[in-house]
Amino acid sequence: MSGDLVLGAYVFILAAFVGLEVISKVPTTLHTPLMSGANAIHGIIVVGAMLVVLAVPGTLGTILGFLAVVLGTANVVGGFVVTDRMLAMFQQRPKRAAPPAQKK
């Protein structure tokens, strides 16, 4: 059993506890942004994709490496953009108090 693997297992298990702890406190209202935000976070795979981008020589290897980075980047960028847009909507509250009041 390599030390690396055991270290990885430690990280995995502890992160699972942290994740369960933090996320169980997210209110229902924010479940969609949570999913979308988590979505963006797993886009970190783009770092992994960079590390193997040219790991396999040859055309097929290069194409797969290229694709891995494209997909990973789309995941990160799209994820954060969508989450930011969603959250912006939850912020607009103070601006709206006025209109209904005027109708009185």
Add this chain to the structure above:
Amino acid sequence: MDIETWIPVVYLITAVTFVLGLKGLTGPTTAVAGNRIAAAGMLLAVAVTFAAKEFADYGVAAIGITAAAMATGSVAGVAGGRMVKMTAMPQMVALFNGAGGGSAALVSILEYARSIEVGSAPAAGAVVSTVLGLMIGGVSFAGSAIAFGKLQGILSPRAYRYPGQRLLTALVFGAMIVLALGLVLDNAGLVLVERPTALWAIAGLALLAGIALVMPIGGADMPVVISLLNAYTGLAVAMAGFVLGNQLLIVAGTLVGASGTILTRLMSRAMNRSLANVLFAGFGASAGAAVAARADDGRTTREVSTEDVAILLGYAQNVIVVPGYGMAVAQAQHAVRELADLLEAKGINVRYAIHPVAGRMPGHMNVLLAEANVPYDKLKDMEEINEDFKNADVALVIGANDVTNPAARADKSSPIYGMPILNVDQAKNVIVIKRSMRSGFAGIDNELYLDPKTGMLFGDAKEAVAKVVQELKKAA
């Protein structure tokens, strides 16, 4: 010291920003900052990776290819993320989720191919995580693509069933797992496997498995499926982290895995069904036949006009709006808010009752109503508001069906028996805005519509609500 030695430290900082980002999501005021902190951490991690030895060793070509790939991915991400309408959010989330899963699967393939190329047998642990990453990532990629197709309307949202389906799905999964075990045993020197062939076969089977998994699941179960696929991609990324010996990937992937798991459990519980039931029962497979407007015992539904609705609402004191997927489809959220504004200007108390699985993803209704600038303190969870329905003068059901069906409480023979529902039937008056008498997703009659105090207003949710608004304005 050069940058290289600092990379693990930067990765650690990034991991912390991810935890802070998720922690920020526990409140609407801290959420934006949290999301941006996580994005900044991400940017930092990507930037320093350019200096990583593994990457630098590929030479200049890698920088060019990566830059081109990132440009392509960014354009796709920004275009997709910016242009999509809020009502199309669930499918967009599914799409980006699938992209991550696909990327994780490719990383597993490439890393494994490299170790074969070098000729050194990869460590047993690495092989296990490779095949896991490949399988989970592949399932997530293909499953998300199907979920996207269903949500976008490219594929029929109905549950797709055919004879022998479960058997075929089991065979696909079985074959995939046998091959994966083969690769692991091959690594241990116990059997001999043609490695590249096995790897490609696993990848192909994982894609098939993803399709086979999601095709038989109907539209209304999408909140569960999307959460589950989210968890899968997270796990696939964590596995890729094991393969590459990269702790940042493990932390990030696991956090997402945990979040997806929690959401999946919440969504399943909100339907009072086990995850296995959601995945394999083929709920809602029957094509929604028109439901009789008249029950066997002679009760009929009562159709009302927009004028009736406007009058009823105008004299109410307490109104509870119950939004469902129909509101999202018709994009009626802005009209609904306009209606609420008018009522509130008359001093009427308007609140929204949100069922956990209303819509097509967790929290779907909350986001739509937030888009229409409905203050989030007016959005009430089921537990919070269910006791209040009996004090409500009018419950206005807009495009929701099964989550209001009293049969879930009383009728043991009903397929949705036991599912927690909103107590709409306890309100003094009920108005249901609905396109037609088609049954809900579950394909069953809704007793609520036969209740004498229920008025049915047929039509497109947006148009119907807009007409009610006009009537109210006329009266004012």
